[in-house]
Amino acid sequence: MKTLLFVTDLYYEAKGRNYYEEDLFLTSKLREAFNLVICHPEDIEAFEDIADLIVFRNAGPVSNFKDKYEAFRKRIVSKRLKTYNAFNGKADVNGKEYLIELTNAHFPIIPTIDTLDSLHKLPDVDMYIVKPKDGADSIGMEFVTKDDLNKKVDAKSKNTLIQPFINFEYEVSFYYIDKEFQYALYAPDKDKRWELKNYVATEEDLAFAKRFIEWNNIDWGIQRVDACRTKQGELLLVELEDLNPYLSLLELSEDTRQRFVEFMKKSLEKSLQD
Ligand SMILES: Nc1ncnc2c1ncn2[C@@H]1O[C@H](COP(=O)(O)OP(=O)(O)O)[C@@H](O)[C@H]1O
Numbered sequence: 001m002k003t004l005l006f007v008t009d010l011y012y013e014a015k016g017r018n019y020y021e022e023d024l025f026l027t028s029k030l031r032e033a034f035n036l037v038i039c040h041p042e043d044i045e046a047f048e049d050i051a052d053l054i055v056f057r058n059a060g061p062v063s064n065f066k067d068k069y070e071a072f073r074k075r076i077v078s079k080r081l082k083t084y085n086a087f088n089g090k091a092d093v094n095g096k097e098y099l100i101e102l103t104n105a106h107f108p109i110i111p112t113i114d115t116l117d118s119l120h121k122l123p124d125v126d127m128y129i130v131k132p133k134d135g136a137d138s139i140g141m142e143f144v145t146k147d148d149l150n151k152k153v154d155a156k157s158k159n160t161l162i163q164p165f166i167n168f169e170y171e172v173s174f175y176y177i178d179k180e181f182q183y184a185l186y187a188p189d190k191d192k193r194w195e196l197k198n199y200v201a202t203e204e205d206l207a208f209a210k211r212f213i214e215w216n217n218i219d220w221g222i223q224r225v226d227a228c229r230t231k232q233g234e235l236l237l238v239e240l241e242d243l244n245p246y247l248s249l250l251e252l253s254e255d256t257r258q259r260f261v262e263f264m265k266k267s268l269e270k271s272l273q274d
């Protein structure tokens, strides 16, 4: 049996989610097919040499341990560590910068800029959202009026993103393993982002989500396409989580959850052989 180093911060206090519940479930299933060691995201170095594959799961925002995260990324390359997800993604794994690239390439996303010189690329609205490029879990996100943008956006550092505030109908997420769609969930109550319900995706929805999966083209791993449904009925990307998407596995039906676990085991096997 191959050995997995399963990386998670079991006790991280994420908004509306308990990482440990999801990861106790997932590790209990994966250990049927693999030897499995659980470790905290800041302790990877101590265990990485005994693992055939490092499974980076619910680590919480990596900005909380930036230096160790960057050192880990360097060791992946220098020691040829095998990781799951593969770290060759272009999306959230490198911060939120990709949203600017996707805006300029006219993908269906919430229009995003990082300098007020580009304000003409955004719709003219009363309220904007400013968020750090290396943010996660809504850390550092602020609502800013048009008049206050100058004060809130540092013209030189370009370390924040500016978006129009979208008064969407609901948020919906599409979950993929490798390039295969697994399930979709949505948050019917806008005030309860993490109270998710089953969402029946249409072909149009899946065509939308797949564009981002194809654009990212990672070697293997789990991705979550987060989108919002506007009042006009269209979907816009909020983020493409290709580092450590929380999966809400315990909100799924037994069938879907089981299918996901089986698919993930196969994907892990494949990545080990690659
Ligand atoms: N431009 C926006 N307009 C309206 N709501 C937004 C916007 N950007 C983010 N949000 C809200 O904030 C949440 C967190 O933002 P997101 O960009 O996904 O960052 P994080 O990496 O912190 O999850 C989203 O799920 C959404 O509810």
Ligand SMILES: [Mg+2]
Pocket (backbone or CB within 6 Å): 137, 226, 238, 239
């Ligand atoms: Mg998000």
